[in-house]
Amino acid sequence: MASNRINRINEEIQKALADLLREVKDPRVSGTMISITRVETTPDLRFAKVYVSFLEENKVKDALKGLESAGGYLRRELGSALQLRHTPQLNWALDDSITYGAKMLKLINSLDKGEEKED
Numbered sequence: 001m002a003s004n005r006i007n008r009i010n011e012e013i014q015k016a017l018a019d020l021l022r023e024v025k026d027p028r029v030s031g032t033m034i035s036i037t038r039v040e041t042t043p044d045l046r047f048a049k050v051y052v053s054f055l056e057e058n059k060v061k062d063a064l065k066g067l068e069s070a071g072g073y074l075r076r077e078l079g080s081a082l083q084l085r086h087t088p089q090l091n092w093a094l095d096d097s098i099t100y101g102a103k104m105l106k107l108i109n110s111l112d113k114g115e116e117k118e119d
Contacts, residue, residue, distance in 0.1 A: 009084070010039040013048055016081045017090075020074055028066030032059040037095045041088055048088035051095035060094065067092045 014036050021034055033055035041048045052067065054060050067074075071090050079087030 014039045024070045026066040028062045045086045053095045053098045
């Protein structure tokens, strides 16, 4: 039962952070497209690991630094939006699964084109 509650909280944190990212005024964050792919919260709700992916690979390091610097603001706004007893500390992690998937799709498509040339 507790895992269902944590899953619901993870989803709510993900939705709220996606909305809050639009309000961050840091140019490192607002200047790039950021997707929150998933959130993992500890059972005691003290820490949340937020997995993010970026559209532009060359801005990843700066955007992660911007997210870390805006972490206090995001945590405060998240606490008021969700009204939890303990607002988790946000830890940002890069999720490259979208980039990896796009790379694999490109490789698969290049194989299909290679087979057509052989026929």
